Amino acid sequence: MTGLSNITLATLAKDLRLEWRSKDAINSMLFFSLLVVVIFSFVFNPTAEESRRIAGGLVWVAFLFAAVVALNQTWARELRNQVLDAYRISPAPANALFLAKALGNFIFVSVLELLMTPLFIVFYSLRAVGPAYQLPIVAVLGTWALVVNGTFFAAVSVRTRAREIMLPLLLFPISIPALTGMVEATSAILTGEYSARVWIALLVAYEVVFTIACLFLFETVLHAE
Amino acid sequence: MKRAFPILAIVTAALLSYGLYQALVAAPTDRMQGDVYRIIYYHVPSAWVAFLLFFLNFVASIQYLVRPKPVADRLANWVAIAIGVVLCVVPFVYRPLPGGMEPSALATTGLAITGIYFLIKKLFSELTVDALAVVTAEVGVVYCTIVLVTGPLWARPVWGIWWTWDMRLTSTLVLWLIYVSYLLLRKFSTGSQTPLLAAALAVFGALDVPLVYFSIWFFRTQHPQPVIGGGGSIDPRMLHVMLINLLAFLCFAGLVCWSRYRLEILQREVEETQALEALLDRRPR
Numbered sequence: 001m002t003g004l005s006n007i008t009l010a011t012l013a014k015d016l017r018l019e020w021r022s023k024d025a026i027n028s029m030l031f032f033s034l035l036v037v038v039i040f041s042f043v044f045n046p047t048a049e050e051s052r053r054i055a056g057g058l059v060w061v062a063f064l065f066a067a068v069v070a071l072n073q074t075w076a077r078e079l080r081n082q083v084l085d086a087y088r089i090s091p092a093p094a095n096a097l098f099l100a101k102a103l104g105n106f107i108f109v110s111v112l113e114l115l116m117t118p119l120f121i122v123f124y125s126l127r128a129v130g131p132a133y134q135l136p137i138v139a140v141l142g143t144w145a146l147v148v149n150g151t152f153f154a155a156v157s158v159r160t161r162a163r164e165i166m167l168p169l170l171l172f173p174i175s176i177p178a179l180t181g182m183v184e185a186t187s188a189i190l191t192g193e194y195s196a197r198v199w200i201a202l203l204v205a206y207e208v209v210f211t212i213a214c215l216f217l218f219e220t221v222l223h224a225e
Numbered sequence: 226m227k228r229a230f231p232i233l234a235i236v237t238a239a240l241l242s243y244g245l246y247q248a249l250v251a252a253p254t255d256r257m258q259g260d261v262y263r264i265i266y267y268h269v270p271s272a273w274v275a276f277l278l279f280f281l282n283f284v285a286s287i288q289y290l291v292r293p294k295p296v297a298d299r300l301a302n303w304v305a306i307a308i309g310v311v312l313c314v315v316p317f318v319y320r321p322l323p324g325g326m327e328p329s330a331l332a333t334t335g336l337a338i339t340g341i342y343f344l345i346k347k348l349f350s351e352l353t354v355d356a357l358a359v360v361t362a363e364v365g366v367v368y369c370t371i372v373l374v375t376g377p378l379w380a381r382p383v384w385g386i387w388w389t390w391d392m393r394l395t396s397t398l399v400l401w402l403i404y405v406s407y408l409l410l411r412k413f414s415t416g417s418q419t420p421l422l423a424a425a426l427a428v429f430g431a432l433d434v435p436l437v438y439f440s441i442w443f444f445r446t447q448h449p450q451p452v453i454g455g456g457g458s459i460d461p462r463m464l465h466v467m468l469i470n471l472l473a474f475l476c477f478a479g480l481v482c483w484s485r486y487r488l489e490i491l492q493r494e495v496e497e498t499q500a501l502e503a504l505l506d507r508r509p510r
Binding site: 149152153156159160161162166169170173174176177178180181184198199202205206209210213217220221224225 | 290399402403405406409410413414415417418421422425426428429430432433436437439440441443444
């Protein structure tokens with residue numbers, strides 16, 4: 001267990017340091033979701049009433065698309081200098097690597113959300129009518145739901161010919177229930193018209209199922225030859 | 226085995242034409258919908274066959290993943306047996322069942338799941354089980370496409386709309402999307418890793434199906450919509466025609482899968498031979 005957490009922490013620290021120095025993923029994600037915010041404001045007319053209704057969907061679609069940018073870099077970064085092959089040969093447990101990558105992506109997307117949320121609030125004059133304390137819960141659950149499968153499928157898509165385009169093609173169909181959960185929970189809290197409990201439960205179920213599935217299958221995918 | 230192929234082909238052709246006659250001529254006209262309803266004889270059997278094929282794909286993918294590992298293999302065997310036993314016992318103990326389901330229907334389903342699992346295990350080796358996964362996914366997508374095309378064609382005159390985001394329609398569409406992404410993955414990944422990656426995706430897709438179903442169910446209960454269509458019992462004569470067509474479509478799916486399977490095995494043999502020749506540097510003259 002200590003081996004697992006040591007390797008996880010070391011890999012995570014390495015990824016964070018790399019990102020801190022280059023800021024590749026976070027910059028492109030930030031600018032990308034800023035563009036989505038602006039473009040959506042032209043597509044819909046963001047009056048206060050209307051925007052409250054569509055904001056849940058808008059926010060999560062922006063984060064989903066932006067997260068793909070970070071997710072694509074997760075494993076592509078390791079291809080240079082055959083780092084991924086080195087991981088495969090090393091006796092380190094595959095799941096330690098997976099957890100490190102998933103946590104790293106979780107941190108990147110969370111930072112993005114923290115930076116973008118004020119912007120959304122300003123541009124769409126959002127205000128939660130329902131219980132606002134549930135919003136951070138939904139944010140954490142939603143982010144993990146995106147990131148855990150995203151990290152897994154990034155490891156799958158990095159082995160294919162059309163790497164960058166393959167990830168969303170694999171990830172989006174599988175993520176439909178999670179996306180419904182996040183969007184509906186957020187809309188429920190923002191409009192206060194119904195309870196978000198059911199949707200939070202759905203997100204938790206999704207995460208439990210797919211986190212276990214990822215941990216079971218990641219070793220197979222990493223060593224697939 | 227190979228001699229059975231033309232026999233199956235003849236039986237399928239006979240069944241399909243008999244089913245067509247029954248569906249278009251012999252079956253009684255629906256009192257409410259008129260003749261339009263006859264598309265049901267293609268829509269519903271296609272849906273059942275598509276779901277069956279996707280289920281076979283899931284079983285084949287699981288077996289491809291677990292077979293090289295003895296512990297996982299044994300675990301999967303016991304899970305398959307447990308599903309059969311639980312579905313045979315629980316529905317008879319805990320009654321009544323939700324949605325007015327028959328306990329015997331659930332028990333049959335359980336036995337079928339266990340039976341199919343071990344049948345595939347017996348019929349297909351570690352290598353060929355992946356070919357089964359490819360074939361069932363491809364043919365399943367075709368059948369699912371038929372469902373998604375005939376559905377709107379039927380809905381337009383009866384409901385007045387082409388499409389509604391109702392539970393069954395949406396979950397079928399999502400299922401179709403998942404399997405199309407499966408086929409894309411198979412197309413875009415190269416080399417010997419393809420079967421493993423695809424099998425992992427198939428497992429994820431199968432895990433996703435209940436979640437999709439529940440999410441849409443919550444979605445629809447929270448956003449009430451006018452109820453369109455509706456249940457009700459079916460005329461026994463219509464059920465008879467439906468079952469004939471189901472049998473015909475099953476045979477047709479089996480036929481297509483079989484020839485596609487043979488093609489896949491041949492292709493693999495050709496690839497292996499080519500690789501061997503390249504290795505030995507003995508080019509055919």
